[in-house]
Amino acid sequence: MFDGIAHRYDLLNRVLSFGQDVSWRRRAIRLASAGDVRAALDVGAGTGDLALALAGGGVPEVVAVDLAAGMLARARNRGRGRVALVVGSAEALPFPDASFDAVVAGFAVRNFGDLDRALADMRRVLRPGGRVVILELSLPPMPLVRALHLLYLYRIGPVVARLAGSTAEAYRYLPGSIERFPDPDRFAGMLRDVGFARVRYERLTLGVATVHVAET
Ligand SMILES: C[S@@+](CC[C@H](N)C(=O)[O-])C[C@H]1O[C@@H](n2cnc3c(N)ncnc32)[C@H](O)[C@@H]1O
Known part of the structure; x- marks a missing residue:
């Protein structure tokens, strides 16, 4: 799916989030x-x-590691060799234990097939005292804002995606994937369960996104 939307992915991030993803x-x-x-x-x-x-x-x-070679190809074009690109799975990261001081994931963990396994592997590749920062889309806690946001995601998102030359299908998948994803407190619990310490999170833009931070 991500290979299929790679050519319009960055544009739609900016448009659908009204540019907010840049500050997140x-x-x-x-x-x-x-x-x-x-x-x-x-x-x-x-x-x-x-x-x-x-x-x-x-x-x-x-x-940078990702399953979708088509997405990474765009990173290659933008990166001019500043970042090493690796096609691989979050659930079986192809790196030795304790290789990194920081691990980040942006709008990605919601899509992983086995979230517990991926979180445990993110912890495995971090050095002692290392930090994981996970940015993810979420639902606003205030009921009215949440309802309006879901309406926007379900009704407007796929139409805008199609008009921008992407596939509406992928943007129909988006809201359901956000609804199915654990809320911030539950996700913080999952981070603790795989052994992370000092787990915390910040809601961004009324809770439309959340950034989670934890340490090894
Ligand atoms: C919504 S995009 C986020 C891309 C980027 N991190 C960003 O900030 O815009 C989700 C990415 O996660 C990748 N992905 C999904 N499941 C994965 C997995 N199990 N292992 C590695 N990458 C995966 C997809 O290929 C896709 O490129």
Whole structure:
């Protein structure tokens, strides 16, 4: 599915979020690059926004991993060699234990087939004292805002996607995937269950997105 939408993915992120995804990503990068980060991994990196921001912010070694070669190809075009690109699965990360100081994932974990396994593997590749930062779409806690947001996602999103030359199907999948994803408290519990410490989260833009932070 992601290979099929790669050519319009970045444009639709900006349009459908009214540009908000840029500031959400900035917040995630700020949290991930706090302290001395020498090596960072972006899981489900897609077209590479987070990985490129980490490299641009001075992290010397940045690796981007994703199942979809078509998404990574766009990261390659934008990256000019600043980021190492690896086709691979979040559930079986092809890296030794304790390889990274920071692991990030942007709008990706919601799509993983085995979320527990992927979170455990993200923890495995982090060094002691390392940090994971997970940015994900979520539902606003206020009922009226939540209802309006769902209406927007179900009714407007697929139409805008089709008009922009993408596939409406992928953008019909989007709201259901957000609804099925654990709410922030439950997801924080999942991070604790795989062994992360100092687990916390911040809601962004009325809860339309949430950034989770945890440490090894
Ligand atoms: C919504 S895109 C997010 C891309 C990018 N991180 C961003 O910030 O825009 C989700 C990405 O997760 C990738 N993905 C989904 N399941 C995966 C898995 N099990 N392992 C690795 N990548 C996966 C998809 O191929 C896709 O590129």
